[in-house]
Amino acid sequence: MKKxxxxxxxTKILGEKTVVLCGPDGHKYLFSNEQKLFTAFLPHSMQMLFLSYQASAPIEISREAESKIISSPGFLKPEALVRYLGKMDSITRKQMQAYWEGKDEVKAFPLAKTLTLSLAxxxxxxxxxxERIAxxxxxxxxxxxxxHSIPLSFPGTTFYRANKAAAAxxxxxxxxxxxxxxxxxxxxxxxxILSHTILATDPSGKHMTDAEIAGKIMGLLVAGYSQxxxxxxxFMKYVGQRPDIYAKILTEQIEVATAKKAGxxxxWDDIQKMKYSWNVIYEVMRLTPPNPGSFQRGPD
Structure with missing residues (x-):
C-alpha cells in the first residue's frame, strides 16, 4: 500500500495475478457484489493443501449448498450461542485451570490456539x-x-511441511x-457440521467421499483456528498495555460473576451484559484484523 x-x-500474491482493494470503500464494493461479480477463491498454493481439490472427479456442491450445510445445524448463527454457551464456558474453565491458573508465566498464543481448536x-x-486435539x-x-507460502514442495520448505501436516x-x-x-x-x-456434511449430496444424489469431507472440514477448522x-x-496484549481499560473490563466481569451462583x-443474559468487553474486542480487531484479507475471483 505504501509503494x-x-x-x-x-500485484502478484503467491504467484497469482491479484488486484488489491484497500480500505472501507473497497471492502464495501467487494462484499456488496459477492456472488454477483465476485466468488470466493483459493490461490493454487492453498488449493493444493486441501484434498477435496485434489480428488479425482470431485463431487460438485455449490457454494449455496455448502452454506446450507454450515448453517443448517445453526452453529454459525449468533442465536446458536444460547445453546452452546454453557459447554463453551465449561471447556474454557477446564483449559484455564489446567494451563493458566497458578502459573508464573503463560504463553498466551499457544494456549489460545489450544482452546480455540478444542472448541472447534x-x-x-x-x-x-x-489427545486428538493435542x-x-x-x-x-x-x-x-x-x-501463505510459495508452493515449492521439497524437504526443508514451509510448503513441504504444510503438505505433510495436511496429510496428517x-x-x-x-x-x-x-x-x-x-x-x-x-x-x-x-x-x-460433520454429520450434515456426511449427509450432503450433489444434484444427482451422490455423497462426498471421506477424503472430500476431510478436506472441507479441514478448511473450515483452519479458517477459524488461527484467526x-x-x-x-x-486482546490480551492491548488490554495488558492499558491498565485503565483492563480495570473497566474487570469491573464489568466481576459484576457478571457475582450475580452467578457457585459453579x-x-x-446468554450474561453475555448481553458484557457491552464494554465486546466493544474492546471490536476495537482490537479493528487495530489488528485477525484475517489480513480474503481472495475473490472477479469477472474475466
Missing part, C-alpha cells in the same frame, strides 16, 4: 478427545504457515469421519 496505492493496485473440534466434529495443534500451525490432519479426520458414520448408522442424530486465537491474543455457567 503503490492505499485504494487499489495490481467439540462443535464442528462432536469430539472432546484431548496431536492436531502443531499440524494446524504448519498448514496455516504453508497456506486428513488422516486423523478420516478416523473421526468413520467413527461418526458408525454412530450415525446406530441412530445418532446429526448434531454437528480466533490471534484475536484473543491481541453456575454463563448464559
Amino acid at each position: 503503490y496505492s492505499s485504494v487499489i493496485f495490481k 473440534c467439540r462443535f464442528f466434529l462432536g469430539s472432546d478427545n484431548p 496431536r492436531l495443534v502443531s499440524n494446524f500451525d504448519d498448514v496455516t504457515l504453508g497456506m 490432519i486428513c488422516k486423523e479426520l478420516g478416523i473421526v469421519i468413520r467413527e461418526k458414520r458408525a454412530r450415525m448408522a446406530e441412530g445418532e442424530q446429526a448434531q454437528d 480466533v486465537a490471534t484475536a484473543m491474543t491481541f 453456575e455457567l454463563l448464559d
Whole structure:
C-alpha cells in the first residue's frame, strides 16, 4: 500500500495475478457484489493443501449448498450461542485451570490456539478427545504457515511441511469421519457440521467421499483456528498495555460473576451484559484484523 496505492493496485500474491482493494470503500464494493461479480477463491498454493481439490472427479456442491450445510445445524448463527454457551464456558474453565491458573508465566498464543481448536473440534466434529486435539495443534500451525507460502514442495520448505501436516490432519479426520458414520448408522442424530456434511449430496444424489469431507472440514477448522486465537491474543496484549481499560473490563466481569451462583455457567443474559468487553474486542480487531484479507475471483 505504501509503494503503490492505499485504494487499489495490481500485484502478484503467491504467484497469482491479484488486484488489491484497500480500505472501507473497497471492502464495501467487494462484499456488496459477492456472488454477483465476485466468488470466493483459493490461490493454487492453498488449493493444493486441501484434498477435496485434489480428488479425482470431485463431487460438485455449490457454494449455496455448502452454506446450507454450515448453517443448517445453526452453529454459525449468533442465536446458536444460547445453546452452546454453557459447554463453551465449561471447556474454557477446564483449559484455564489446567494451563493458566497458578502459573508464573503463560504463553498466551499457544494456549489460545489450544482452546480455540478444542472448541472447534467439540462443535464442528462432536469430539472432546484431548489427545486428538493435542496431536492436531502443531499440524494446524504448519498448514496455516504453508497456506501463505510459495508452493515449492521439497524437504526443508514451509510448503513441504504444510503438505505433510495436511496429510496428517486428513488422516486423523478420516478416523473421526468413520467413527461418526458408525454412530450415525446406530441412530445418532446429526448434531454437528460433520454429520450434515456426511449427509450432503450433489444434484444427482451422490455423497462426498471421506477424503472430500476431510478436506472441507479441514478448511473450515483452519479458517477459524488461527484467526480466533490471534484475536484473543491481541486482546490480551492491548488490554495488558492499558491498565485503565483492563480495570473497566474487570469491573464489568466481576459484576457478571457475582450475580452467578457457585459453579453456575454463563448464559446468554450474561453475555448481553458484557457491552464494554465486546466493544474492546471490536476495537482490537479493528487495530489488528485477525484475517489480513480474503481472495475473490472477479469477472474475466
